[in-house]
Amino acid sequence: MSSSASELAHxxxxxxxxxxxxxxxxxxxxxxxWIIGDVRNTPGRSMYVRLFGPESGKGAAGKWTDSxxxxxxDLLDVIRESLGLIDFRDVAEEARRFLSLPxxxxxxxxxxYAAPAPTGSPEAARRLVAASGPIHGTLVETxxxxxxxxxxxxxxxxxxxPRCYHRPDDGGPTQSWPAMIASVTDLTGLITGAHRTWLDPxxxxxxxxxxxxxxxxxxxxxxxxxxxxxxVMAAGEGIETMLSLRMALPxxxxxxxxxxxxxxxxxxxxxxxxxxxxxxxxxxxDGAMTTLSVRAAAAGIETIPLAPRLGDFNEDxxxxxxxDLRSLVRPQVTPDDVERFLLAxxxxxx
Numbered sequence: 001m002s003s004s005a006s007e008l009a010h011x012x013x014x015x016x017x018x019x020x021x022x023x024x025x026x027x028x029x030x031x032x033x034w035i036i037g038d039v040r041n042t043p044g045r046s047m048y049v050r051l052f053g054p055e056s057g058k059g060a061a062g063k064w065t066d067s068x069x070x071x072x073x074d075l076l077d078v079i080r081e082s083l084g085l086i087d088f089r090d091v092a093e094e095a096r097r098f099l100s101l102p103x104x105x106x107x108x109x110x111x112x113y114a115a116p117a118p119t120g121s122p123e124a125a126r127r128l129v130a131a132s133g134p135i136h137g138t139l140v141e142t143x144x145x146x147x148x149x150x151x152x153x154x155x156x157x158x159x160x161x162p163r164c165y166h167r168p169d170d171g172g173p174t175q176s177w178p179a180m181i182a183s184v185t186d187l188t189g190l191i192t193g194a195h196r197t198w199l200d201p202x203x204x205x206x207x208x209x210x211x212x213x214x215x216x217x218x219x220x221x222x223x224x225x226x227x228x229x230x231x232v233m234a235a236g237e238g239i240e241t242m243l244s245l246r247m248a249l250p251x252x253x254x255x256x257x258x259x260x261x262x263x264x265x266x267x268x269x270x271x272x273x274x275x276x277x278x279x280x281x282x283x284x285x286d287g288a289m290t291t292l293s294v295r296a297a298a299a300g301i302e303t304i305p306l307a308p309r310l311g312d313f314n315e316d317x318x319x320x321x322x323x324d325l326r327s328l329v330r331p332q333v334t335p336d337d338v339e340r341f342l343l344a345x346x347x348x349x350x
Contacts, residue, residue, distance in 0.1 A: 013062030142203030193217025227253030236278030
């Protein structure tokens with residue numbers, strides 16, 4: 001920690017209880033500690049902040065530990081996580097504002113810091129995406145390669161978060177796992193939501209938790225998008241499903257709606273004239289395809305179903321390999337689109 005950061009942390013520690021009241025307002029004081037669910041101000045009891053103690057060393061005031069995740073830090077970390085700040089300069093400026101110290105950069109004196117984003121909101125989703133990094137060389141690449149999916153350097157809709165919080169549905173203690181973060185966007189490209197797939201630290205599968213996939217934000221009508229809008233596109237439910245189809249038709253732009261219900265309600269780009277619908281073989285998938293086909297027909301858009309052998313195209317890719325998947329998909333696609341998207345894929349994929 002730099003000397004300036006260390007000094008800020010020490011000053012905050014002298015006001016530890018006031019800091020907790022301000023930034024961890026969903027917690028409460030219990031004896032010599034402030035008790036809260038986690039450093040993002042979630043109600044609960046797994047994290048504790050020392051309110052009293054020496055300035056440094058063992059038992060120092062302002063130090064906190066989350067017994068559920070093993071995470072720990074100081075009150076600068078509390079400010080950063082509770083407000084969703086990314087840049088340390090912003091954290092330091094907020095700490096100085098709280099302590100009524102002079103600002104380090106006069107040009108930033110008028111900056112207004114956003115309040116913590118409501119849990120599950122589009123703003124929270126945008127902050128999660130911003131806090132994540134590229135997938136190259138990460139567990140996300142390992143996980144997808146294990147699912148038969150590669151060639152993702154140009155995919156910008158996917159991100160990697162090394163320690164993404166997971167709150168169990170049964171109200172158990174919050175955990176953190178590495179995660180694949182997918183941006184959900186509207187037709188203008190604005191991030192409206194995010195989808196989290198928590199991963200096992202080996203990268204060979206999803207995390208061993210009850211619900212390893214969750215979405216947040218505004219999803220209805222929107223999608224995780226792979227490629228620009230065009231006159232011919234494909235839509236389906238799952239991220240891995242659509243990335244598998246991308247392996248077979250590398251030039252085709254794709255939309256992953258994340259569920260059958262959201263697939264049936266997906267919004268159409270103005271450019272769209274033909275839509276391939278990647279089916280999931282189950283009753284929900286059949287219902288989504290029917291609803292989406294009716295909506296597309298009313299908008300003057302041709303629809304063509306694409307059917308896997310097994311439950312979805314990723315199951316096919318893992319079970320039978322890429323050459324077999326291409327052989328399965330090719331006769332289901334119009335000859336012009338085979339030439340356009342399989343045989344002459346554009347170089348500018350995203």
